[in-house]
Amino acid sequence: MAQIGSFALLFALVCSAYCVIAGVIAIVSKRTFAMPLGETARRAGIATFALVFLAALILVVAAFENNFSIAYIFHHSNRDLPAPYKFATLWSGQEGSLLFWALLLSAYGLVLRLRYKTDVRLFACASVIISAVQVFFLLLLTFAARPFAVMQGSLPADGNGLNPLLQYPEMVIHPPMLYLGYVGFTVPFAFALGALAMRYPGEKWIRITRRWTMVTWGFLTCGIFLGAHWAYSVLGWGGYWGWDPVENASLMPWLTGTAFLHSVMMQEKRGMLKMWNIWLVFATFWLAILGTFLTRSGIISSVHAFAQSPIGNWFAWFLAISLTVFIVFFFRNKSQLRSEHKLESLVSRESSFLFNNLLFVLLCFTVLWGTWFPKISELVQGNKVTVGAPFYNRVAIPVALLLLVLTAVGPLLAWRKTSLESLRRNFMWPTIGAIAVAALLMITPQTWGSPFGLKPWQDISYFYSLMAIALSLLVTLTVASEFYRGGRVISKHTGQNIFASMGQLMHRNTRRYGGYIVHFGVVVVIIGFAGAAFNQDKEQEMGYGDKMIIGSYTLVCRSYTDDDSPNYASQWAVFDVYKNGKQIDTMTPVRRFYKASRQTSTMPDIRSTLDEDLYLVFEGFNPENGHPILKAHLNPLVMWIWIGVWIMLAGTVLALIPNARASVRAPVAARLRPAHAEPVIAGD
């Protein structure tokens, strides 16, 4: 089985290389054989998918069959591992996750190659670029990180098992989501570079990749927040984001990808920022690869980075080559990317997108700098200096607040220029509402652990929280006013009630209104983040009947019990939770000892409500007196983060739905309407 897997990867490499070479000749050549040659290149790309899929399937089957003759299966699985985790074995180690990456890339390539009739030449170019990236991953899998390497010597009876931290349901879906996001950005990059290399006129590549980019962005968003939720639910430190290099690695392409999703609208609508967009899409692709380099090379220490491995050099070379190729094409063909219009006013939709982009890129650069700072300081000073959360927060929080301002302001500004009268008309009521809520939060009586009674002058974190909540309300009001105003126009023309009209409005321009829903989701997430200013925690030895008070909760230790399963042994701590003298719950944080890997891990118990999370961690026993230790965290508003993510994803899905045809006529007919032109209608 291992031999067939290895051969499938080797032959996939041959097919990919053929796709690149034949594809380039077919694109460049003007002779009659170019077309059939191009078709064979496309088919070789499709064959690559079949071969990589076969290799991945063989690895998964080997995991289910406990085939420990394959070294990868021995290192990442064991007989008693539950079935879903055996499936997850595919992406739980270095070689498998690279194979999974290659599989996703070939799957994206398959979809692209099957849809080639949209624009044969542009798709052929994109197919060649995707295959070139595929060649790199298949070279790695064939020569440097072989998933089908066989065990030497006698066959082991059982495997080492999966890392205990990864034995959590979300870990079955978190890596695929993240990888779908990382890998997916190769597609818009391939189209952008293809269009640039071919000197393709117009913005067709943007229209083709619009949905790809949104889908990819949705996957990456989902992957990042699943990772945050996993960290919160499994790692036991009470937080969801630690600015760990691996977390940063996923955030950087997300930031540039988000910037691209916004700035691309300027290119579509006004033919502006063409150079910027092509750099952004390249940066997103490049940062996704850089993130993989970061996690695979061991060059920077991280909780979940793999150990030092030689494949880091492969990634470094690939990054250097891809940057060089891009720069060469950019400087050869940049005359193609001249803007069709100039920025006419600082108060316009264009400038709001521009500032939004600058902020995203600034944040990305900060994260990049902070992530690489240990390495840079080592090179310059000779000793590693690691930067922590305060460094990132100093930049990230003000930038996030400014982005919230732009999220509120941007949709209400007109393209080209906005007058003072327009500003007053659109912003007066939302601004009054936001200021009123901020004042209300300041004058209400202080309640410990909640945003009421906030005194922003007492602590900078309170100031940030107050600003975040007030600006979130501003965004919510502007989004609501967009829906209401649009709904009212449709209602006036159709006679439907306002809610049905708003539904119709969304269906007529799913991209715009889906985007607004994503903005609302971001607001909900930000409110969740703002709650972190009021976090509390407490650690205490807890014998039978001992009490701990945290916030409005009283915890009483009831008992400690043991449990055993084939995969792990568990120790449970049982606590009764009281609020206002009344028992409201029983919580059971756990410590597990995984038998195959001989590692211990904690499994916190979390009681989530809309107000706050009560988060208990059974930390083990005091080595001096043997008393059990409990750590409790009270984290306000965390559930808002997870709700916000669902809203963001719902908005993304809505934005992917095709628009319905509009039927409401414009109030003013266009001055110029030639006989063959489409009617200019309102409603979308």
Next chain:
Amino acid sequence: MIWLVECLLLVVACVLYVFCLPGRLFVGPATTRSGYLRERKDAIYENLRDLNFEYAAGKVPDADYASLKLSLQDEAATLLAEIARLEKSSATAVDRRTKA
């Protein structure tokens, strides 16, 4: 040795799929300057639709609406003129070829 046979079958299947092409291949339309201009025209019409809708929704004051609409219409007029010129010249070229 069975794996060798299986690998050989895999190669044969892939080679047959890649190189046995159907008689007629899909070519698709060529990319032209007028096609690009039509794309731009569609974008401007979409901007006009957005502007009309925002005006109807009360987001854009009268003066702003008039000036923004006028500039979009001017832009559309320039594009339409160039499209018409390109179509005329291509039609003339076809006529010449037919007469010849």
